[in-house]
Amino acid sequence: MKKLILPALLSALLVACGGKAGPQTGAGVDDRSAGVATVTAPGVSGTGIAALTDPNNILSRRSVYFDFDQFVIKQEFIPLVEAHATFLSQNPDMRMMVQGNTDERGSREYNLALGQKRAEALKQALVRLGARANQIESVSLGEEKPRCTERTESCFAENRRSDMLYAGEF
Numbered sequence: 001m002k003k004l005i006l007p008a009l010l011s012a013l014l015v016a017c018g019g020k021a022g023p024q025t026g027a028g029v030d031d032r033s034a035g036v037a038t039v040t041a042p043g044v045s046g047t048g049i050a051a052l053t054d055p056n057n058i059l060s061r062r063s064v065y066f067d068f069d070q071f072v073i074k075q076e077f078i079p080l081v082e083a084h085a086t087f088l089s090q091n092p093d094m095r096m097m098v099q100g101n102t103d104e105r106g107s108r109e110y111n112l113a114l115g116q117k118r119a120e121a122l123k124q125a126l127v128r129l130g131a132r133a134n135q136i137e138s139v140s141l142g143e144e145k146p147r148c149t150e151r152t153e154s155c156f157a158e159n160r161r162s163d164m165l166y167a168g169e170f
Helices: 002-017 075-090 108-128 153-159
Strands: 063-065 096-101 136-142 161-166
Touching (some): 075 108, 108 161
Parallel strands (some): 096 136
Antiparallel strands (some): 063 161, 096 161
């Protein structure tokens, strides 16, 4: 039952929040000097690019974690996704890469596919919340970039994630 309710609630939230972004214009992909704007998402303080590295700012958090064998964004990560979507919508020249990751359980092929689904789920949520699709690239790393290498459930949980990297970080 939970598996049906959570995606429905997430979809309703994303649809309700969609359409916040206004018309956007910007320089070409290679112009990285522009894009310093005030971010007004909940829990976001500060302005511009510095907010991405300020440990007191929600934008410095870059990972969304998933349950085992799932690619549905959990409710607890919605504010984080909203903050990054707002930042991207206010900085149309910024580019992001979303890297989908898995734990080591499952075949290489299965993990690459699941990692891609996780990356795509995060990308689509960012787009629904105001980011432009052409700002975000999604890739799967499968099990190839673990954060933790112990064979424990807490370690597996650290590896089931999608990471958001901004241009210059990938």
